[in-house]
Amino acid sequence: MRLALDIAQASMAKQGEELCGDSLEVVRRDGEIMVVLSDGLGSGVKAGILSTMTVKMAAKLLARGLPLEETVDTINRTLPICKVRGLAYATLNIIHINKDNKVRLIQDDAPPAILINPSMQEVLPLRGQKKYIGGKVIFDGEFEIEEGQTLLIVSDGVPHAGVGAVLDLGWGMEGVLNYVQKKLTSIEEPEKWVEEILEVTKVLYADEPGDDATAIAIRARKPRNLMLVSGPPSDKRLDSEFCTRLKEFNGRKVISGGATANMVARELKLSLQTELLYDDPSVPPIAKMAGINLVTEGILTINKTLERLKSVLSGDILSSKKDGATLLAKELMKSEEIFFCIGTAANPAHRALAPAITYPQRVPAFAEMVYVLERLGKYCFLGTFPSCIKLVLRR
Amino acid sequence: MINLEICLGTACHLMGSEEIFSSIEKLPKNLRAKIIVKGMHCLGACDQGPNVRLNGTIYHQMTPLKLAELLAEYGGE
Numbered sequence: 001m002r003l004a005l006d007i008a009q010a011s012m013a014k015q016g017e018e019l020c021g022d023s024l025e026v027v028r029r030d031g032e033i034m035v036v037l038s039d040g041l042g043s044g045v046k047a048g049i050l051s052t053m054t055v056k057m058a059a060k061l062l063a064r065g066l067p068l069e070e071t072v073d074t075i076n077r078t079l080p081i082c083k084v085r086g087l088a089y090a091t092l093n094i095i096h097i098n099k100d101n102k103v104r105l106i107q108d109d110a111p112p113a114i115l116i117n118p119s120m121q122e123v124l125p126l127r128g129q130k131k132y133i134g135g136k137v138i139f140d141g142e143f144e145i146e147e148g149q150t151l152l153i154v155s156d157g158v159p160h161a162g163v164g165a166v167l168d169l170g171w172g173m174e175g176v177l178n179y180v181q182k183k184l185t186s187i188e189e190p191e192k193w194v195e196e197i198l199e200v201t202k203v204l205y206a207d208e209p210g211d212d213a214t215a216i217a218i219r220a221r222k223p224r225n226l227m228l229v230s231g232p233p234s235d236k237r238l239d240s241e242f243c244t245r246l247k248e249f250n251g252r253k254v255i256s257g258g259a260t261a262n263m264v265a266r267e268l269k270l271s272l273q274t275e276l277l278y279d280d281p282s283v284p285p286i287a288k289m290a291g292i293n294l295v296t297e298g299i300l301t302i303n304k305t306l307e308r309l310k311s312v313l314s315g316d317i318l319s320s321k322k323d324g325a326t327l328l329a330k331e332l333m334k335s336e337e338i339f340f341c342i343g344t345a346a347n348p349a350h351r352a353l354a355p356a357i358t359y360p361q362r363v364p365a366f367a368e369m370v371y372v373l374e375r376l377g378k379y380c381f382l383g384t385f386p387s388c389i390k391l392v393l394r395r
Numbered sequence: 396m397i398n399l400e401i402c403l404g405t406a407c408h409l410m411g412s413e414e415i416f417s418s419i420e421k422l423p424k425n426l427r428a429k430i431i432v433k434g435m436h437c438l439g440a441c442d443q444g445p446n447v448r449l450n451g452t453i454y455h456q457m458t459p460l461k462l463a464e465l466l467a468e469y470g471g472e
Contacts, residue, residue, distance in 0.1 A: 258404040258436030274403055274434030276416060284408040285434055297436070298405055 003101050003147055003220040004336050005033055008190035009317040010198040010215050012157070014043040015208040021047025022155045022214035025059035025315040031377055034062045035216060037093040039110065039155040043212055047090075054079060054090040059315060068096060068106055069133055076108070076134030093153055100144075101220065103151065107139045111159055111173055114152040114180055115143070118188075123181045125173065126151075150190060150219040152180065157213030158197060162204035171204055190217035191320060225251035226335035227392065230298060231343035231362065232263045233385045242343065243267035245389050247291065249339075254331055257298030260343065261287055280304075280323035294331050296324035302365050305329050309372045332373060338380045340366050341388040396431055397469045400448040403434045406441035411458075415445050418459030426470045 013020040021040040026033065038054035040047030054075060061071040072092065080089055092108040105113055105128055113126040128141025145151060154176065163170040171179075179200060180193075187193055194215040201213050227249040233242050243264050246253055255261045265272040272295070274287040283304050284297035304325030308318060309332065318329055332338060342363060363384075370380040381391040399419075403412050419432055438446040443455035447462065449469055454461075 261436050272436060274436055276401075276403075276432060276434045278413055278416070281413050284403050284405065284412075287434070287436055295436075297403070297408065300405055300408060 002031075002099055002223070003145065004223045004334075005097060006190050006219045006221065006334055007033075007035065007317060008194045008217050010194035010320070012198055012202060012209050012213045014157075014210065014212050015205075017044040017212070019045055019048040020214070021051055021212040022157070023048065023051035023055045024214065024216065024317065025055040026312075026317065027059045027063045027315065028313075028375075028377055029063055029065070031099045033097045034059070035093075035095040035153075035218065036062070037110070037153055037155065037214065037216060039091045039157070039212065039214070041089045047212065050079075050090040054092055058092065058094060062094075062096075068094060068104060072106055072108065072138060073134040076136050091156075095151065095153065095218065097145065097218070101146070103143055103145050105139075105141045105143075108136060111154055111156055111176075112139075114154075114177060115145075116150040116152060116180060116184065116193075117146075117148075118184055119146075119148055121184060123177055123184060125177060145218075145220045147220055147222060150193060150217050152193060152197075153216040153218075154197065155212065155214040157209065157211035158201050158215060160211050161201040161209075161213065163210060166204050166206060188219075190219045193217040195320065223336035224334060225337035225339070226254060226293075226331060227251060227339045227341060228254040228256060228332075229260055229264075229341045229343065229385075230256040230302070230366070232260055232345040234344040234346075236345075238386060239263055240267050242341075242385055245341075245392070249392065251337075252293045252331060252335060253291070254294045254296070254328065255289070255292055256296050256302060256328070259345075260298070261289065261295045264292070265289060277322060279321045280325065283323040283325045286324045286327060294324075294327055296328055299362055299365065301325050301328060302362070302369070305332070306365060306369050306372065309333075309369065309376070313372055313375055332369075332378070333376070336378060338373060338378055339388065339392050340370065340380065340382040341392075342366060342382070342384045344384050397429050397466060398431050398433070398448075398450050399466070400433045400435045400438070402436075402438040402444060402446040402448075404437040404441065404444075407438075407444035407446055410444040412445040414459060415447065415457050415462055418462060421459075422463060422466065426466060429470050430466065 011020045021043045025036045036055045036058045038051035040051035091110045093110045094106040096104040115124045128139040131138045131140045159173045160170045197215040275285045287295040301324040305328045308329035370382050445457045447457050
């Protein structure tokens, strides 16, 4: 079975620097995923430029289908070496995961990766075989990632934490491994792993990071499906069927739209509680409803979600913000089969107030979202109610 | 106690409900202590937003100033 992958990243800049010198790019191509991390020599703007150049170059070459060895070779031959220190200006980590869950890990001057395997209660440091590519020593390893396992990559700012401050020599990779082992049973989500690791790193630096630090976690899991409903049906008599179909859907459920949420709450006799958190003031708050994984506002959130998904397509990782658009983008990214079920009722008040938020304008927004999601490797089905249900039943 | 429900639906959001919500923080402490704030997804008057409901009565076209006056009235100040 082809596993789905969740990727999370957290970074921290050296104390006093605006920019982090570590850069990351994620390339998705023909169902394969390539994650490139580079740590620029030093810190600040110079390190940022060097690592950005490295990851951008690697990402472009990989996206065009250049084999990994040739990509690493090209980068090693192209990027300059610091004359004073005799070191490359940036390190390189490439994680390539293919459709058969095979992971190829290529590391140039970077800390070993960590494989977290909760089912066996194991935490393994991964170091590939030594090779020479482009005149440099590279570690090249291959393994098959299994369901529930997490691959953790850190830049050297993480194991160096504590040097000369809390600890004489920093906590080192051994310290990182021990910490991961301790947290093995309590953490599951990749977002939580990177957040926790960076938190400990910060504490060990006594809140004044002495280096840029980045953690990336990639978790393999079973593929999921999701149903997103937006807009009540045009015929009020279909409200009950619409809500029952949503309730009976076997997968994650998202409601996008206040009128739709009110209708589901009424028909299924559930309570709807709106949160009052504005993590991004341009996105209206989310709400909670039992049995529904996410309830957001409608068209404004949809358009903001589209922006977030486009940034993922261009290689960014979703932020840890808790606004409706980021949460919806995360729900969509964590699902492999997505059913969009659009109700065609128009809100008369919206029509008078702002024609841009009525039904005919919602469909193109979802159509564009489907286009972006498909390019991100998702299988999407878009339809209006009731014909959308046939798509769900056909699967 | 004053039960204040703020509509956070699309139309009310576009008309400034976030501003209404953040204005609560700026109210005098003693008045703030009397208010229970709750968010609503729609109060059914989208063309007259931002809408709020105060102890069951809906008020339309709300502004932070108008709300502060109403709350002071409800709070007996």
